[in-house]
Amino acid sequence: MPTPADTRLLLKQLFQQEFSKIVAVISSRYGLAHVEIAEDLVSDTFLTATEHWSTHGLPPHPTAWLYTVAKQKTLAYFRREKIYTRKVAPTLTATAESATPSPEIDFSPQYIRDSQLKMLFAVCTPLIAGEAQIALALRVLCGFGIDEIASAFLTNKETINKRLVRAKAKLRAEGVRMELPSEAEVADRLDRVLHIIYLLFNEGYYSRTQDEVIRRELCWEAMRLAVFLTENELTNRPETQALLALMCFHASRFDARQTADGGIVLYGQQDENKWDTDLIAQGIHYLERSASGNVVSPYHLEARIAQLHCLPGDGPDKWESILQLHNHLLVLQYSPAAALNRTYALYRARGATEALPEARKLRLETNHFYWVLLAELLQHTDLPDAITCLKRALEHARTTPEQQLIRERIRQLAKRED
Amino acid sequence: MKEFVILFRQPTGSYHKPLPEALEALEKKWADWAGGIAAQGKLANQGIRLAHDGRVLKSGGVVTDGPFVELREILGGFMVVRADDYDDAVTLAHGCPVLETGGSVEIRPIY
Numbered sequence: 001m002p003t004p005a006d007t008r009l010l011l012k013q014l015f016q017q018e019f020s021k022i023v024a025v026i027s028s029r030y031g032l033a034h035v036e037i038a039e040d041l042v043s044d045t046f047l048t049a050t051e052h053w054s055t056h057g058l059p060p061h062p063t064a065w066l067y068t069v070a071k072q073k074t075l076a077y078f079r080r081e082k083i084y085t086r087k088v089a090p091t092l093t094a095t096a097e098s099a100t101p102s103p104e105i106d107f108s109p110q111y112i113r114d115s116q117l118k119m120l121f122a123v124c125t126p127l128i129a130g131e132a133q134i135a136l137a138l139r140v141l142c143g144f145g146i147d148e149i150a151s152a153f154l155t156n157k158e159t160i161n162k163r164l165v166r167a168k169a170k171l172r173a174e175g176v177r178m179e180l181p182s183e184a185e186v187a188d189r190l191d192r193v194l195h196i197i198y199l200l201f202n203e204g205y206y207s208r209t210q211d212e213v214i215r216r217e218l219c220w221e222a223m224r225l226a227v228f229l230t231e232n233e234l235t236n237r238p239e240t241q242a243l244l245a246l247m248c249f250h251a252s253r254f255d256a257r258q259t260a261d262g263g264i265v266l267y268g269q270q271d272e273n274k275w276d277t278d279l280i281a282q283g284i285h286y287l288e289r290s291a292s293g294n295v296v297s298p299y300h301l302e303a304r305i306a307q308l309h310c311l312p313g314d315g316p317d318k319w320e321s322i323l324q325l326h327n328h329l330l331v332l333q334y335s336p337a338a339a340l341n342r343t344y345a346l347y348r349a350r351g352a353t354e355a356l357p358e359a360r361k362l363r364l365e366t367n368h369f370y371w372v373l374l375a376e377l378l379q380h381t382d383l384p385d386a387i388t389c390l391k392r393a394l395e396h397a398r399t400t401p402e403q404q405l406i407r408e409r410i411r412q413l414a415k416r417e418d
Numbered sequence: 419m420k421e422f423v424i425l426f427r428q429p430t431g432s433y434h435k436p437l438p439e440a441l442e443a444l445e446k447k448w449a450d451w452a453g454g455i456a457a458q459g460k461l462a463n464q465g466i467r468l469a470h471d472g473r474v475l476k477s478g479g480v481v482t483d484g485p486f487v488e489l490r491e492i493l494g495g496f497m498v499v500r501a502d503d504y505d506d507a508v509t510l511a512h513g514c515p516v517l518e519t520g521g522s523v524e525i526r527p528i529y
């Protein structure tokens with residue numbers, strides 16, 4: 001007989017696993033315009049499960065139980081809804097997806113998979129953007145609670161609720177449909193999906209929040225979605241494998257990059273023994289599988305860079321390879337982070353004299369990493385100037401751990417100045 | 419920001435098949451130069467590089483083979499950059515590897 005604590009834990013796990021699946025199936029069946037109702041129906045299902053299981057004990061097949069109850073609740077809801085629309089608002093026409101409602105809701109593994117894939121493409125529509133899209137993805141694709149999303153974004157529940165309401169209104173207004181892209185469209189659409197997964201991962205990896213549990217969950221969810229894409233023929237492309245490899249390599253340094261009290265450990269000072277070798281091995285596996293076709297995507301290059309960062313040792317050869325990969329990456333796609341990383345690699349491969357003029361050309365004055373990089377390069381020749389740069393960095397650093405790190409560096413350089 | 423085309427020309431006769439190591443070093447120089455421009459967010463189009471042989475069609479339907487002996491320099495390729503003005507574009511063109519082998523770089527604004 002499971003204890004109440006066991007039941008609660010199981011319910012939590014099931015919620016994480018099944019919430020997005022059931023929402024996807026209901027939305028797939030009745031149309032994306034009903035996604036909010038689908039969410040309510042699934043939450044209601046879990047509420048019923050919590051009550052029922054704590055008094056009657058666990059059913060033999062908890063997942064099947066959830067599907068059955070979700071199905072009943074959904075059918076009951078839409079039956080009432082149909083009576084309402086027929087009698088009260090006869091002018092309202094049904095959406096295309098629900099044009100021929102039959103009382104069947106399909107919870108077969110194949111239908112669940114297809115629905116999830118359709119939902120992934122729908123949520124990643126270019127019609128929504130920015131934080132609203134990430135919030136929607138976290139809610140609908142990952143089953144995150146509003147409070148968890150608020151915590152990830154360091155904001156309150158009202159703000160997140162507003163963003164979600166607006167994003168869903170946009171889905172309705174634009175008539176975004178639950179459908180798979182055609183063979184011809186898939187490359188373009190998949191680009192967008194991979195980009196959102198990448199943002200989701202970064203939101204966790206570089207998050208402003210101090211909540212370690214949330215941060216890791218964001219990263220694992222992004223990886224889970226990418227794994228899901230590799231399991232579907234339509235979306236299992238070299239870029240998908242490359243993105244997954246990239247995330248494995250980054251995630252392998254999760255423990256090493258953080259001190260016990262949440263501070264940042266710079267790459268050069270990381271304890272290599274804390275790198276997760278299983279994840280590195282997985283990253284290598286996916287990177288090998290990504291090497292097919294003739295497209296070198298930014299994800300391929302970033303994954304290769306991340307892999308080099310997972311190799312022990314710190315010689316100029318390694319940095320020369322990293323530099324060349326960054327050159328290639330920047331030619332494909334500019335980003336301030338890539339520009340700064342390229343210049344740092346140039347410094348490590350060939351020295352400060354060559355890197356300093358290149359660094360000055362970047363002109364990223366509002367980016368604190370730019371000033372930190374300049375200070376790093378100047379410390380060899382001009383300590384006072386290096387310290388001035390760090391003070392500029394301090395003005396632009398946003399998080400406490402970053403500010404601590406910069407102050408510490410100022411102290412170190414000031415000591416050398418004496 | 420305006421867009422400029424950077425055209426690189428190499429002196430004729432300077433072209434010979436380089437050794438693999440020399441080729442690798444040359445590739446790296448091109449990559450460093452393009453990477454440096456891209457790192458400033460000023461690369462609009464990486465352009466194309468041209469092979470050193472070709473055909474020339476003249477009026478009257480006369481076709482001749484390259485290399486183009488009557489020219490002092492042959493076009494090696496181009497790249498499109500974003501720059502504030504001519505000076506900025508010329509600054510970006512500095513460091514183009516053809517300059518090291520006696521070639522020249524032409525900077526032309528795009529209409």
